[in-house]
Amino acid sequence: MKMELPILSVRPNADARSARSPHAHTHPHAEPPLRRAPSHIRHLIDSFSRPIRDLRISITDRCNFRCVYCMEPDARFLPHAELLSPAHFARLAKICTSLGIRKIRLTGGEPTLRPDLPEIIRLIRDLAKPDEIALTTNGSLCTDQSLLTWKAAGLSRLTFSLDAVDQSLFTSTTRSNSSAAEVIAAIRRAQSAGFSTIKLNAVIVRGLNDSQILPLAQLALDLNIAVRYIEYMPLDEAHAWNRDKLVPAHEILSTIQSRHPLTPIPSPDPSSTSENFLFSNPSTHAPSASVGVIAPVTRSFCNRCSRLRITAEGKVRPCLFSINEWSLRDLLLNHAESPDSDALIAQRLIDICWSKQAGHTINADSFQQPARPMSAIGG
Ligand code: SF4
Secondary structure, eight states, rough: OOOOOOOSSSOOHHHHTTTTSSSGSSOOOOOOOOOOOOOOOOOBTTTTTOOEEEEHHHHHHSSOOOOTOOOTOOOOOOOOGSSSSOOOOOHHHHHHOOOOOEEHHHHHHOOOGGTTTHHHHIIIIIIIIIIEEEEEEEEETTTTTHHHHHHHTOOEEEEEEOSHHHHHHHHHHHHHOOHHHHHHHHHHHHHHHTSEEEEEEEEETTTTTTHHHHHHHHHHHHHHHEEEEEEOOSSOTOOOOOGGOOOOOOHHHHHHHHHEEEEEOOOOOOOOOEEEEEEESOOOOOOTOOOEEEEETOOGGGOOOEEEEOOOOSSEEEEETTTTEOHHHHHHHOOOOSSHHHHHHHHHHHHHHHOOOOOOOOTTTTOOOSEEEEEETTT
């Protein structure tokens, strides 16, 4: 079935786009110099004294959706041979937890496309022993069996991406053959499989799915889960982001409050990206239902950032909006695993974190969108 492309904005020129294909990152180019951390620094912290405790690993850049604010219909992917193995991910995770990482989130592309996902989860659980392992998924491949297998392997948290409850909007947004009903059914299956803290993320784009703000809030009540609305960010493959399409957090909240009075929930985690709210008139069936806004553009949380990212081919990005990234591939693939080579990787990670920028510059005239799209970074 031919998917009609919703007009988000003017398509960028081919040259600009091809220079930004995921492959663009595999072509070796001079890595920027790293700032050496002071010798007494033996854990992950940046030069702004922000401790780095959360690791996000994109285990693949492939996806079975083509969300219009993220990936082009004819997106190209890294060759399978360039994706790190479960053992590589687990080794990096082990070194990272030895340096202070506590939480690990597996992302993509769509991480459930990796048939070795259970092995990745299990090896990270057994070798790195983080406080928790979480997964972000579009929910289209979450069967009863796979959910039970991931849970048994050590997965503790699940976040589903769903930008529309309305099926035609779901289709025009994701350009996939899946359905909103399938994702909602996957959430129910995850609840039956024993996953307690389930969240649902929705990216809101004006003129595309902003009509879904209230239906998604109702879904939070119906499913008794947390729905978090994410402001549209300039991380799309086409570099077509347009501020006019941004629905700011205050507008999302006032739309919800037009129907549901909300009560703010203080966040236990100082580095949390989400501002959360309980429904003031809680229905008896949805005691855990809540809504939240993740507002990187209008309510930046960079000053309390605790995140580090590793890509599927082994590049390290200290910030989601890093223009620079540093590779660990050589140390991982061309040096036998040993305490010495682990120490080299650890020192490189310490220096990369020390080189972390203060934050994104989306609101500055000097803003430069990273070449690597969100689909190859992983949220
Ligand atoms: S933009 Fe960068 S510094 Fe800011 S919160 Fe995101 S990852 Fe952290």
